[in-house]
Amino acid sequence: MASFRKHENGTWEYRVRYKDRSSQKHKEKSKRGFKTKKEAQLAAAKVEMDLDYYGFSEDGNEMVDKYFENWLEVYKKPHVKPITYSLQERNVRLNILPKWQGYKLKEIERTEYQRWINTLRETYTEGTVRRIHSIMNSAMNDAVHEFRIIKENPITRISVPKDNQDDKEVKFFTIHQLEHFLSKVKAPQKNAKYQHSIQYYVLFTLLARTGIRIGEALALTWDDIDLDGKKLNINKTLVYPTNSKPYLSTPKSKKSKRSIGLDDQTLQLLKKHRINRSEVYLRYMNYKKADTNIVFHQHEGRWLRTNVVREYFKEICKRINLPVLSPHALRHSHAVHLLEAGASLKYVSERLGHSSIKTTADTYLHVTQKVEDQALELYQQYTKMNL
Known part of the structure; x- marks a missing residue:
């Protein structure tokens, strides 16, 4: 529910209280600087509508771990095979979150992400790193186009270092x-x-x-x-x-x-x-x-x-x-x-x-x-x- 307050400088502020779907805790979003109460009411109404529909905040402050928890449960689990979901959940838990769980979505920066991908290639094969990146990229695209949490995906067209040709050789018996x-x-x-x-x-x-x-x-x-x-x-x-x-x-x-x-x-x-x-x-x-x-x-x-x-x-x-x-x-x-x-x-x-x-x-x-x-x-x- 939204509440409004006028500040001494004449501008208006809205506060919207809502229940976070992942934690079931009550949270609050606010923004100030509106010239009129009507402007604040219109902005608050959009926030309430988006929160009701998506269950996420829309300013990029969503923490990566909370975002992935909702993304996997709502957008992946009902729509992919159980084995696919299991592999995606495992990659998120073991590879993505250890690096990014302390970040907000808006804090994921392209150069740092590319360095992380390069580091992964020191441990994993090209195919494995491509799968990890695919999951992360898909989640970030949804953050842009589905949830409108961030304006653009900073990790598009990331380069995954390739395997040596010898590593890609098919193994078989004569x-x-x-x-x-x-x-x-x-x-x-x-x-x-x-x-x-x-x-x-x-x-x-x-x-x-x-x-x-x-x-x-x-x-x-x-x-x-x-x-x-x-x-x-x-x-x-x-x-x-x-x-x-x-x-x-x-x-x-x-x-x-x-x-x-x-x-x-x-x-x-x-x-x-x-x-x-x-x-x-x-x-x-x-x-x-x-x-x-x-x-x-x-x-x-x-x-x-x-x-x-x-x-x-x-x-x-x-x-x-x-x-x-x-x-x-x-x-x-x-x-x-x-x-x-x-x-x-x-x-x-x-x-x-x-x-x-x-x-x-x-x-x-x-x-x-x-x-x-x-x-x-x-x-x-x-x-x-x-x-």
Whole structure:
């Protein structure tokens, strides 16, 4: 509610009391210097309207931590996937607020912000810093255009130092490395608790033969596999946040929802896995069936944990003296091997579920360049033969 007061010099002042949405505490905004009471009333009315609609003050004095608390809760949480919100909240809490929480929005200055970005690059990769900057930039844009707290965004067109080209190189196994890796996973592991299970061998083979993401693989149910039609239907992904319960989500993008052809070897291995699963239930009394018909699961019947799969993968790499990569390298390996075998860029892009062919071309630039060179060489040989 607004109140007004006339000062000795003849000017008027307004005071507006309101409840802050984040702290639920009563606060007050005031401004003086108006020539007439009517001017003060009009200004106060706009302040009350903006506070009622936005829940924020409009003069740039909003503290960064309070602003982000409201911004995440009101503008992000209801409108993005839970895993996206979790990543944004985590970046705000661990990276943005430690630097900026003591600042008012109007105190964020471009040069200091650029120095901060440069410092982040000493610790994080280019991609990680770009994600942090994207969150900060989006929040600042909303402060300008949605909440009208500040007049302009001081951090537009900030430069994020680029990675060295070597750092951006896609990690993958050669055909021979992949064969060596899978042969070792297939062999019974010494001291393994459930030696009769072929689950990890099937999982890693599936990743290597289809190029699907690990989350997509762990979310699979037997209903997603068309054994007669030799198709694998990707329509969901498993999200396993740190210190939180796992859940199923929609695929990464619209193109990620897709149907993938299965080669005969992989198809037969999946059939064998289904039989092996039943044998494992009978052989090990504490190995429980899953409540749902998921293809891969822990002995308690729950989804496999992505971090456990990654650690197991790395342990195999160390044991057999292969480059210590992550399961995502199997996806890259599949794409590289397809391109080297002569598959079209369009086919590989659709199989991987990339949002565009450009994503595929940019990711596997070194391979596509090799394919182009080979194609040009074939063309030259062809023209010579027909001259």
